[in-house]
Amino acid sequence: MKEERKKRITQLAIWTWTWVATLALATFGPEFIWTADSPLTSVSIILNFLNGALMIWANRNLYNHYDELERKIHLEAMALTLGVAVIVGLTYSLLDQKNIIQSDAEIGVLVGIIGITYGVAMGINTKRYS
Amino acid sequence: MNNRVKELRKGKGLTQEDLAEIIGVSRQTVNAIEKQKFDPSLNTAFKMAKLFELPIESIFLSED
Numbered sequence: 637m638k639e640e641r642k643k644r645i646t647q648l649a650i651w652t653w654t655w656v657a658t659l660a661l662a663t664f665g666p667e668f669i670w671t672a673d674s675p676l677t678s679v680s681i682i683l684n685f686l687n688g689a690l691m692i693w694a695n696r697n698l699y700n701h702y703d704e705l706e707r708k709i710h711l712e713a714m715a716l717t718l719g720v721a722v723i724v725g726l727t728y729s730l731l732d733q734k735n736i737i738q739s740d741a742e743i744g745v746l747v748g749i750i751g752i753t754y755g756v757a758m759g760i761n762t763k764r765y766s
Numbered sequence: 767m768n769n770r771v772k773e774l775r776k777g778k779g780l781t782q783e784d785l786a787e788i789i790g791v792s793r794q795t796v797n798a799i800e801k802q803k804f805d806p807s808l809n810t811a812f813k814m815a816k817l818f819e820l821p822i823e824s825i826f827l828s829e830d
Contacts, residue, residue, distance in 0.1 A: 637790060703791040704807045705798055765798040 644698040651691040658684040705765060713757035720753045721746065768827040772800040774818045789813040 662680040666672040702710065725746050732741035775785050775796075782800070786793045789810055798804035805826075806814070815822045 637787065703795050704810065705795040705804050706792060708804075762794075765803050766794060 641698075641701055644694070644701050648691070648694040648698050651687065651694045655684065655687045655691045658687045709758065709761040709765065712761055713754055716757045717750055717754045721750050724749055767805050768802060768829060769799065770825055770827070771796070771814065774814075774820070774825065775800075778818070785817075788817060 658680065661669075662677070662684045665680050666674070666677045670676045699707070699710065728741050728746065731737045732739075771785075775782070780788075782793045782796045786796045789796075790813070791806075791810060795804065795806075795810075799806050799810075811822050811826060814825055818825060
């Protein structure tokens with residue numbers, strides 16, 4: 637069980653880091669490595685998208701290896717994160733549309749909130765059952 | 767739900783890690799079951815019943 641778990645975590649780590657690398661390539665490549673109108677821009681974005689799909693597959697693969705308590709912990713954290721993402725995301729968007737906030741709404745802010753919410757929910761849930 | 771998992775595990779001379787490995791769950795799950803913070807699935811309960819050679823109702827006790 638431990639060996640299989642290690643294998644699946646390694647797979648997820650590989651696809652996560654390559655996704656981060658291809659995201660960086662698609663973001664900074666047109667600015668620093670090739671020209672913005674190069675076909676390489678589209679290729680790097682497609683590559684990043686496909687890499688992201690593999691990362692999702694690896695994450696699902698790891699989730700399917702969790703036992704019943706681990707699944708419960710992750711599921712509760714995901715449910716909370718989904719709720720927070722929808723509510724905070726739409727409120728943030730409204731604040732931007734109605735010009736109540738100075739800056740434009742950035743997707744990175746929402747991704748950050750999702751990450752923090754999931755991490756905190758996982759921490760609290762893990763402590764609850766330990 | 768109350769249970770006798772800790773007592774039965776110790777009776778068999780097993781650690782939480784050993785029991786977790788045998789029934790195919792994590793050590794954290796065995797710990798949560800023993801502390802009665804989490805009720806196991808029917809599948810896990812059957813595996814424990816088989817290991818301890820006892821009926822499920824002798825291991826897991828209803829609070830009613």
